[in-house]
Amino acid sequence: MKKSLWSFAAVLVLLLVAVLWSVLSGSLQVSLLELLKGLFTGTNENVAIIRDLRLPRVIVALFCGAALAVSGVLLQSVMRSPLADAGVIGISSGAGFVSLTMVTIFPALFFWMPLFAFLGGAIACLLVFTLSWKSGLQPLRLVLVGIAVNATFTGLGQSFNYRGSYAVTMVNMATTSIFNLKTWEDVRIIVLYGALGLVLALLISPWCNVLVLQDKTARNLGMHVSRVRIAVSAVAVLLAATATAIGGLIAFVGLLVPHIARQLIGSDHKVLIPFSALAGALLILVADTLGRTVLAPVEIPASIIMTVIGGPFLIFLLRKGEVNHGD
Amino acid sequence: MEIKELSFSYHRNKKLLEQLNLTIPMGCTTAIIGPNGSGKSTLLGVLAANYTPSSGSIILDGRELARLKPREIARKLAVVHQQNTAPGDLTVEKLASFGRLPHRSLLVPEREEDREAVDWALACTDMQDKRLKPLAELSGGERQRVWLALALAQRTPVLFLDEPTTYLDIFYQYEMLDLIRRLGREHGLTVVMVLHDMNQAIHYSDHLIAMKAGQVVLEGPPEEVITADSVKAVYGVDVVVKREPETGLYIVPKRKDLN
Numbered sequence: 001m002k003k004s005l006w007s008f009a010a011v012l013v014l015l016l017v018a019v020l021w022s023v024l025s026g027s028l029q030v031s032l033l034e035l036l037k038g039l040f041t042g043t044n045e046n047v048a049i050i051r052d053l054r055l056p057r058v059i060v061a062l063f064c065g066a067a068l069a070v071s072g073v074l075l076q077s078v079m080r081s082p083l084a085d086a087g088v089i090g091i092s093s094g095a096g097f098v099s100l101t102m103v104t105i106f107p108a109l110f111f112w113m114p115l116f117a118f119l120g121g122a123i124a125c126l127l128v129f130t131l132s133w134k135s136g137l138q139p140l141r142l143v144l145v146g147i148a149v150n151a152t153f154t155g156l157g158q159s160f161n162y163r164g165s166y167a168v169t170m171v172n173m174a175t176t177s178i179f180n181l182k183t184w185e186d187v188r189i190i191v192l193y194g195a196l197g198l199v200l201a202l203l204i205s206p207w208c209n210v211l212v213l214q215d216k217t218a219r220n221l222g223m224h225v226s227r228v229r230i231a232v233s234a235v236a237v238l239l240a241a242t243a244t245a246i247g248g249l250i251a252f253v254g255l256l257v258p259h260i261a262r263q264l265i266g267s268d269h270k271v272l273i274p275f276s277a278l279a280g281a282l283l284i285l286v287a288d289t290l291g292r293t294v295l296a297p298v299e300i301p302a303s304i305i306m307t308v309i310g311g312p313f314l315i316f317l318l319r320k321g322e323v324n325h326g327d
Numbered sequence: 328m329e330i331k332e333l334s335f336s337y338h339r340n341k342k343l344l345e346q347l348n349l350t351i352p353m354g355c356t357t358a359i360i361g362p363n364g365s366g367k368s369t370l371l372g373v374l375a376a377n378y379t380p381s382s383g384s385i386i387l388d389g390r391e392l393a394r395l396k397p398r399e400i401a402r403k404l405a406v407v408h409q410q411n412t413a414p415g416d417l418t419v420e421k422l423a424s425f426g427r428l429p430h431r432s433l434l435v436p437e438r439e440e441d442r443e444a445v446d447w448a449l450a451c452t453d454m455q456d457k458r459l460k461p462l463a464e465l466s467g468g469e470r471q472r473v474w475l476a477l478a479l480a481q482r483t484p485v486l487f488l489d490e491p492t493t494y495l496d497i498f499y500q501y502e503m504l505d506l507i508r509r510l511g512r513e514h515g516l517t518v519v520m521v522l523h524d525m526n527q528a529i530h531y532s533d534h535l536i537a538m539k540a541g542q543v544v545l546e547g548p549p550e551e552v553i554t555a556d557s558v559k560a561v562y563g564v565d566v567v568v569k570r571e572p573e574t575g576l577y578i579v580p581k582r583k584d585l586n
Contacts, residue, residue: 209425210428212412212414213411213412213413214408214410214412216372216375217408217411219376219377219397220375220377220401220404220405220406221401221429222397222401222402222428266414267414267416267417268417268421
């Protein structure tokens, strides 16, 4: 109990520090005092630029990280595999592909992008479930099928890059994830859908605790297992799709954060979900801020940093062998 | 519990259970035995509504099982599975409290009767002292008792157990079986368990069902249905049926190297 309290306190403090660091660092430098004064009075020109360019970016990064981490927690409980992550098993790339296709064909529907992303993510999720279902879910097969689904959708998405049309540059920017040029419009979308997803995730957290037991156990406890599984998956897809639609493709957040969170605060989803949200927000914000400050003015996308950390981490998880927690 | 013309199959061409007609007497202990692949665990799974039968009906408490909602079934019937998984850091108390799910909504806090039922289940299984321990720190026998406590906390009149002794050494096996018998008698439970060991089935059941190739081949009190011929017919093993004052009825396979 004490350990989990400390962990919560630590992640909150770190998150606060990271937000301040991120807002204050970059090509434009202001002091904290100037920033606060400028935000309230609106007279400082530098602060106005930071408000319009840097703040949305910070908020988008926070929500993307939180959404992806929680989506990972939900997927892991519903698929009963610690290897499930929206980015790894193709939900993000499905979401990215469908939303990009729709927005390219109907540019006027930009505000509905999260909805299309949700549709794409749901299709990918359904594919992974049906293709890996063999009188039950087996963690490793699920991940293999997921990787195949991911490859397919990533390939479809990338084929946009090689059509040689005028739309290429725009699409390209949205498939990789650079958080620059995020506007308050993006913030509105991600806060709306992201917050909805996070609240839903908190509400269904008791279900997740029962889902991690076996299907037959959950059923014998009177649970409609397939209905609950669909509901939890839907929330996970909503979160991953929102993050993908606004932040682009970022893999491994949902793998790394829940794993570390379980070590720190245990497997009870009532605390695991809020903790993962905070830790995921912290991780992506740090990755994005590092990415734009270390080699400034060159930017390394947060997604690339995550892939570099995440790849070896997946190997570590696979090497650890025993994929499901013992009985 | 009445079972009428029950059939079940995963694949169309391979029937796992075929046209079973059975009565499971209420208020006493029934053991289901049979060779590997005879369908005994499948039968238990169908009776527990984990699998949907392809035809036939199961009547529980005067109502058709297929028409009951999962939650209604979970208030009448609890199951202890052979193999269970749960996070290692889950505490004994927390796992047992999942047994209250059929009686309350997940979003509503625990009531007094929920706490009482969990306390009772932990007391029955002698796990009160360890209620705050995580599952990872328990022995195999203790872990099995926690899963039994989970089922007991459901406070159902019917309790199913699928090979409850499989992963336990002989000490814990008999401890578990004695516990099940005592609970069954004290609380008038209808216990149905799948057992591998014939002698355990003879000792711990009032009613015996033997299955072979998806069909029931023996049904009745163990004292009446266990004979050298019937065991040969079910398992294909030559045995001697003995009775000693200290052990009651038991069977031993004949040794082929002695004659």
